[in-house]
Amino acid sequence: MLPLPDRSFAAYIFDCDGTLVDSMPIHYVCWVEALRRNGATYAFTEDEFYHFAGVPEYDTVVVLNGLHKTNVDPRAVVETKAELFRKRIREIQRVNPVADFAISVHGKFPISVASxxxxxxxxxxxTHTGLIDLFPIIITPENVKRGKPAPDMFLLAAEQMGVKPEDCLVFEDGRSGMEAAKAAGMEAVFIPRTMR
Incomplete structure (x- = not known):
């Protein structure tokens, strides 16, 4: 059961990975392999991976380069990771409590994805999990200047849904997404790994 705030909202914004779909373990394995294939000599731990959850992938590689004093090509890592991930996309399942809630509010309230x-x-x-038709609005790093933890993605989602930020409820599994929701003036529901 989702721990929903005790008030109504005009619209709902959902993160995708780890929130609507249980893709995080697959993302992690693909991250490790993509970094290795592109010359990263450091270990990318699962804790580091979850720390960066929600941060645009390109930005994550830039930060990792700074932390580890390396010069791994961010674009190459993102492309390699996407290729590896696509090969495993059939393994992804819905996070049922969140997906079921999205289905229940679809058509009654504006809903969007910000990932x-x-x-x-x-x-x-x-598409693989049968949720694509619920979301006419999908915001990704390509749509904004700054990704999470900046509020830009959530603010753009609210604007495109035609609602005020304070009238939106965000569903998030990542620290950066929770920070972004707060910075946008939105309430958020944290989706723990145990819900997946």
Whole structure:
């Protein structure tokens, strides 16, 4: 059961990976392999991976380069990771409590997706899990200047849904997404790994 706030909202914004769909373990394995194939000599731990959850992939590689004093090509890592991930997309399942809630409010309230993953990956995940038709609005890093933890993605989603930010409820599994929701003036529901 989702821990929903005790008030009504005009619209709902959902993160994708780890929130609507249980894709995070597959993303992690693909991240490790993509970094290795592109010359990263450091270990990318699962804790680091979850720390960066929701942050645009390109930005994550830039930060990792700074932390590890490396010069791994961010675009190459993103492309390699996408290729590896697509090969495993059939393994992805819905996060049922969140997906069921999205289905229950579809057609009654505006809903959207705001994800730190690249647009093609988000669309493929939602298509594979049968959720794509619920979301006429999908915001990804390509649509904004700054990704999570900046509020830009959530603010754009609210604007495109035609509602005020404070009237939106966000569903998120990542620290950066929770920070972005707060910065946007929105309430958020945290989706723990145990719900997946």
């Amino acid at each position: 730190g993953s690249e647009a093609p990956i988000v669309r493929e995940c939602l």
